[in-house]
Amino acid sequence: MYHDPALARETQSDPASDPRPKSAVSTGTGIAGLVGMGAWLAVARSYGLDGPYSALINLLACGIPMVLWAVIVDKVHRNPSTGIDWSAPKPLSDTLDISITKIAGLWLTWGGIAAIYAVCRFYWTGNFAFAMWCFQVAAPALFILSVPYVLWLDRRLIEPKDGAWHLGAWLLGNQPHDESAIHSHLRSWAVKGFFLAFMLAIVPPGFGGFIRASSDGILGNPIALANWLITGMFMIDVAFATVGYILTFRPLDSHIRSANPYMAGWAFALICYPPFILMGNGGPLDYHPGTSDWTHWLAGQTILLWITGAILVTLTAIYAWATLAFGFRFSNLTHRGIITHGPYSWTRHPAYLSKNLFWWLSTCPLLVTTGSIYDAVRATVLLACVSGVYYIRAKTEERHLGADPDYRAYSEWMERNAPVPRLVACITGRKFRPGYAGTAHSD
Incomplete structure (x- = not known):
């Protein structure tokens, strides 16, 4: 790629000729989340709702408006980068074996994360105990709902054999699998398992501190x-x-x-x-x-x-x-x-x-x-x-x-x-x- 310094100077002085690359997220998405959060914070401050359940509601107040904006306004579900073809879902019989293998890989992943939480007692002390409580409450629904979700999604995915599928294929031993895809899958879930526990642990203290702070003077x-x-x-x-x-x-x-x-x-x-x-x-x-x-x-x-x-x-x-x-x-x-x-x-x-x-x-x-x-x-x-x-x-x-x-x-x-x-x-x-x-x- 050739770079012309003169052209660079022209584009610096004329933004219209050198537009900023499009962002994967619209400005409206974040604003929607901030407005939803602001509404709940006003209620929580007014009624002294400073506990951990109120902090979880704050997450809903932030997340739900963002999802609605992203789907209704930005139509992110139509982005080619989703890898989804909404117009032509496959028959369930064509993807059932793939879905079963993928569910096996997902459940193995989640079981491994749960085992790490159980072994590392650090996760059951201090603020992290709240995060573990959240996971315990959510786990049954997560495992149950993963079945219809995967069955539904795989019918619409252009390429349903992702890292979870390759891990499931390795576990079941009935299909060739790609180790690099498995490693990528495990890295992704390692990020989520580690950082989500930390984030949930610090949600209530920060929220409570903000709500409880006195405004006098x-x-x-x-x-x-x-x-x-x-x-x-x-x-x-x-x-x-x-x-x-x-x-x-x-x-x-x-x-x-x-x-x-x-x-x-x-x-x-x-x-x-x-x-x-x-x-x-x-x-x-x-x-x-x-x-x-x-x-x-x-x-x-x-x-x-x-x-x-x-x-x-x-x-x-x-x-x-x-x-x-x-x-x-x-x-x-x-x-x-x-x-x-x-x-x-x-x-x-x-x-x-x-x-x-x-x-x-x-x-x-x-x-x-x-x-x-x-x-x-x-x-x-x-x-x-x-x-x-x-x-x-x-x-x-x-x-x-x-x-x-x-x-x-x-x-x-x-x-x-x-x-x-x-x-x-x-x-x-x-x-x-x-x-x-x-x-x-x-x-």
């Missing part, structure tokens, strides 16, 4: 207002992410196209989450000892507190927006369609960028309460390492998604037009490289 208190708004932004992020892990369905075109096949991608993602987290209290990358936060260092400086609080709220809003932009397709370590709108038209990694800027500004690692230069250097180096972890996560995502031509087109458009890549290129002197792979995925 909050508008005149920069710290209280900022903390409440930040809590709300994280609650939105978690709700949309949780809905994304739940609604992984091919008829909604939200299925997992592929899960990251690179070990480095998994390693650097998992160390950001329990039980593998390295940044937690006492962890190798815990940069907090000896430090304080922005409220300590700016105590008594009312104007600076307001300014800093506003910046931190804005950064958290961008972080939440980056998840909201996915609609119900958010998922770590996976490709579920390329997102090009919202903050992903500014930078390939809005969540990673805003999250790390938040940590640097809110912690100020060079300022320590001990007065020790060693502690200041240590905190700064460790926080730099944490940022490095997210940089590597971004690069492994780039490598994974770079196999998709749509993604490469988006990445090249970003190089030519997006503010952050162009700013970085200006600072570093890096020139545009055709075929450069960026990312439209976030955490």
